[in-house]
Amino acid sequence: MADHYEVLGVSREATPDEIKKAYRRLARQLHPDVNPGEDASEKFKLVTHAYDVLSDPEQRRRYDMGGDSSPFGGGGGGANFGGFGDIFETFFGGGGQTRGARARSRAERGQDALVRLDLELGDVVFGVHRDLEVDTAVLCHTCEGSCCQPGTSPVTCDICHGSGHIQRTVRSLLGNVVTNQPCATCQGYGTTIPYPCATCQGQGRVRERRTVSLDIPAGVENGLRLQLPGSGEVGPAGGPNGDLYIEVSVAPHETFSREGDDLLATIEVSMPDAILGTSTKIDSLDGSVELELRAGVQSGDILTIKGRGITPLRGSQRGDLRIGVQVVTPTRLDSKERQMIAEFAARTKAPAPHLAEFHQGLFSKLRDRFRG
Known part of the structure; x- marks a missing residue:
């Protein structure tokens, strides 16, 4: 059998890179797609087998020590494992082509x-x-x-011939085991x-x-x-x-906040308006709207304007605009105003301040979103 180094035209001290370059040069000359002659086909097989042996460090070491590198086993004084080899070739696809291995596509899904x-x-x-x-x-x-x-x-990779994989034949106690590895030349794509x-x-x-x-x-x-x-x-x-x-x-809004599909806001009402009642216009997020304040409105009361909230994500019925009332007590009164308030208190005979029944609802309405 021809010497592998002579087949590739390199010395026994050739580096792996020199062996690879020699193989690629000969493969381009002898590939069946380029040189269809029968003689060229046989030489191409010899060149390919020589490269398979010399490109694998372990196989090259055994070959240099005089071991048999034939893919068919036997000969050279070594043990003949041909029978087991045939069995492994049947299971692992030890023929001339890679079975079940496909070149991977260059096109991949993009990132989100x-x-x-x-x-x-x-x-x-x-x-x-x-x-x-x-x-x-x-x-x-x-x-x-x-x-x-x-x-x-x-172009089709001249190393794996488009399969994207390289077969390696490894001698073992049970015969020749053929493994498939991604082609290092084309990175498994089958083309360069x-x-x-x-x-x-x-x-x-x-x-x-x-x-x-x-x-x-x-x-x-x-x-x-x-x-x-x-x-x-x-x-x-x-x-x-x-x-x-x-x-x-x-972004947070300086006037309105959101609770579900409702908009929440707070309105400050003077004491006279809270006592007598009044009407006023307020600016909602989609235009002005009329707001009626009944006489005797109290701090903590919630006034609701239907349909002035947010359109739901899945639906068409808008939420409401809910407005919490905060009655503002005057802090600066002149003597005449103070006298009028005193006369009003005397006439109404307002009770003295006292503890009243605890109303959880009042605090829940004003909690967080309705703080003044």
Whole structure:
């Protein structure tokens, strides 16, 4: 049998890199797709087998020590494990082609992207349209995802011949065990790109700022994430896009707060207006509205204006605007005003201050959101 070093045309002291370069040079000359002659086909098999042996450190060591490197076992004074080898080749696919191994695709799904969107409370009432600027990976406009320079294309790997895997034959006590490993030359893709696209460096995608138009529905809450399928980053080699997630952040309002689909606010009422009652206009988030204050209104009373709250995320019936009353007691009175209040107190014979029955409802209404 021909010497493996002679077949590859390298010395016995050749480095792994020199062996690899010699094999690739001969493989390009003798590959059946390039040189269809029968003689070239036989030489190609010898070159491939020589490379399989010399590129594996353990097999090369055994070969240099005079061991048999034939894929068929036997000969050379070594033990003949051909019978077991045939069994293992049947189970592990020890033929000339890799069985069950497929080259992996360069195109992969892109990553999801997350963008934060700041909204005002007024945007939540009816919904709002926004144009968002996002910085993500997009399809390369030069190669359109092929990863190659225009006019070129990927070529079949001359090491694994397009399978994306390399077979290794390992001698063991039970015979020849054939294993499959990803091809180191093409990284398991089965093809190589001799002329990568200069724009994307062979990635098939580039980073770019783009505009995403978005209709934010009414009723979104702080921290809610909206999903836009297929609007995230494009994958390598033009793979499908990931998703884009919009995280909503609603800024606090100086007048109104939210409780479910209702809006909450507090109105300060003077003592005379609380006693006599009055009407006034207040500015809600979608325009002015008339508010009636009945005579004798008390601090802690809740006035409700129907349909002036928030449109729910899934529905059309708006919530209410609930307004907590806070009666303001005057702190600065002149002598005449003080006399009038004293006469009023005498006429009404108001009772002295005293403890009253505890009302949990009053405190729950005013808790947190209705503090003055």
